[in-house]
Amino acid sequence: MAVRIVATIGGMPAATFPISGHGVAPARRGDFLLVACQGGAEAALATRQAAAVPGMRKAAWRRGVVTFRLDPGVDPPDEFFPPDLVFGRACTRSLGQVTGGDAAALATAAVDLAGPAAWHNVHVWNRVASVAEPIDDIRGRLLSAVGLGGVPDVARPGDLVLDIVVDAANRWWVGWHRAATPPSCWPGGLYPGTLPAGKVSRAWLKLDEAIATFGIPLEPGQRAVEFGAAPGGACQRLLEAGLRVVAVDPALVDPVVAAHPHFEQWRMRARDVKLKMFRGVDWLVCDMNIDPKSTLESIDRVMAAPGAGPRGIVATLKIPDWTRAAELPTWLGAFTAWGYRPTARQLSTGGREVCVVALRTKK
Numbered sequence: 001m002a003v004r005i006v007a008t009i010g011g012m013p014a015a016t017f018p019i020s021g022h023g024v025a026p027a028r029r030g031d032f033l034l035v036a037c038q039g040g041a042e043a044a045l046a047t048r049q050a051a052a053v054p055g056m057r058k059a060a061w062r063r064g065v066v067t068f069r070l071d072p073g074v075d076p077p078d079e080f081f082p083p084d085l086v087f088g089r090a091c092t093r094s095l096g097q098v099t100g101g102d103a104a105a106l107a108t109a110a111v112d113l114a115g116p117a118a119w120h121n122v123h124v125w126n127r128v129a130s131v132a133e134p135i136d137d138i139r140g141r142l143l144s145a146v147g148l149g150g151v152p153d154v155a156r157p158g159d160l161v162l163d164i165v166v167d168a169a170n171r172w173w174v175g176w177h178r179a180a181t182p183p184s185c186w187p188g189g190l191y192p193g194t195l196p197a198g199k200v201s202r203a204w205l206k207l208d209e210a211i212a213t214f215g216i217p218l219e220p221g222q223r224a225v226e227f228g229a230a231p232g233g234a235c236q237r238l239l240e241a242g243l244r245v246v247a248v249d250p251a252l253v254d255p256v257v258a259a260h261p262h263f264e265q266w267r268m269r270a271r272d273v274k275l276k277m278f279r280g281v282d283w284l285v286c287d288m289n290i291d292p293k294s295t296l297e298s299i300d301r302v303m304a305a306p307g308a309g310p311r312g313i314v315a316t317l318k319i320p321d322w323t324r325a326a327e328l329p330t331w332l333g334a335f336t337a338w339g340y341r342p343t344a345r346q347l348s349t350g351g352r353e354v355c356v357v358a359l360r361t362k363k
Contacts, residue, residue: 023118023160025078026176030093032059033068033080034165034175036188037087038346039128042066044325045087051329052084064128065165065173067094078160078178086328086344086354089189090125092163092175099171103134107141110164110174117176119146120159125188126166127173133166135187153187155179182213183345190348200254202349203233203287209349210314211237214357217312218243218283225281225310227270227298228288232257238285239263246281248273270298275305287316292327296334303338313340313358316350328354 033056037045045066046058055071070076081091098109124139126132142164143151155161157179165173165188183189191209195202210216218224220242229235229247231254238245239260247253247265257263266273270288284302286295295317302308313335319325328344335342340358347355 023120023178025160025178026095026115026117028095028115029075030095030175031070032094033070034092034094034163034173035066035068035085035088036064036090036125036127036165037066038089038348038352039063040322040352041087041325041346044319044322045085047326048084048086048088048328052086053082062127062167065167079158079180079184081177081181081184083181083183083343083345087325087346089183089346089348090123090163090177090186091184092165092173092177094173094175097167097171097173101170103138103141106170106172107138107145110142110162110172111145113174114162114176117162118160119148119162121151121153121155121161121179122146122148122164123153123155123161123187124164124166125190131166131168133169135166138164138166154192155185157185159185182215188348193349198256199233200231200236200256201233204237205233205349206287206316206347206355207234207237207285207314209347210355210357211241213345213347213355214343216314216357217359222282222311223280224283224285225278226285226287227295228286228290229253229265234285234287235263238283243283271301275301275308278302278305279307281308281310283312283314284310285314289318291320292317292324292331296331300334300338309339309360311360313356315356315358317354317356319352319354322352325354332356 042061056068059067059069095113100106100109122142124135159179161177163175179185186192193208195205218241223244224238225246227248230249230251235245235247236257244262248270332342335358339362341361342356342358344354344356
């Protein structure tokens with residue numbers, strides 16, 4: 001009989017995935033959840049955890065990771081992955097740390113600590129970029145130690161994954177999880193996509209990650225308007241999805257994008273666009289280098305336009321400093337007030353910012 005995992009985002013069903021196997025999880029479940037994040041986001045992550053998943057208690061943390069003690073007596077399911085944490089990139093059931101003089105000794109100790117389990121994959125990532133240990137070599141040793149061959153590093157939904165977080169050259173965290181949501185299939189929750197040649201900016205890659213993460217239901221022929229579009233990377237990705245795209249920006253977009261037959265540009269600021277011009281827009285995309293309040297004010301103006309009300313909004317909210325992350329509930333509340341269901345995540349391809357994808361809940 002086929003078994004399926006139903007993943008949730010923001011407390012709502014996001015997708016249903018077939019389980020790729022029936023790997024038996026380790027006998028030691030682990031009393032802690034280790035959550036990876038962008039360096040500097042640790043306090044924001046802990047604050048979000050206290051509100052979204054109050055059954056956990058913050059324990060040890062280092063730059064790039066925070067550990068939480070799970071509520072005693074409560075054993076989350078194997079595929080437990082709380083996307084409501086927003087700033088959490090990856091979650092693993094932590095079994096503890098191992099130390100050793102070299103990678104071979106560490107690999108042996110890690111497998112011994114994890115204990116027998118029917119692993120489908122191994123994820124290895126450095127706690128922060130400055131650690132810079134040879135991930136491919138470490139993963140190769142671990143794959144061999146658990147009897148796996150040339151398995152791609154991106155897991156399949158349902159895979160039982162052995163997690164190794166390289167804390168230092170002689171110290172690793174060891175944990176495990178069962179893949180479910182797209183980010184939980186990527187080592188460290190880091191988007192495995194890269195910026196292809198010919199793309200005009202990294203905004204292409206950010207939107208590509210957002211589409212993969214949230215499953216944004218873009219459809220060919222739909223119409224999208226982007227605020228702050230120049231030089232046009234996100235517009236380029238929307239055009240490739242078959243949408244008709246309007247860029248709103250006083251600066252010109254790249255000629256490669258401008259030449260597309262389904263593209264046009266309104267060379268003006270968002271606040272100068274006449275409201276009637278927003279009629280018939282299916283998607284509003286915003287990635288402006290301004291304060292989140294100003295971004296929300298620009299969106300609010302569109303919501304007030306007669307005949308407007310896009311199917312969805314994809315908004316990047318910049319965080320001027322980490323203390324402003326505490327305002328996230330207020331920011332998300334604005335989308336709810338407009339009649340949308342917002343979900344949020346700090347994308348791995350972005351900076352100090354949060355991507356919000358909001359789908360309309362009422363007409």
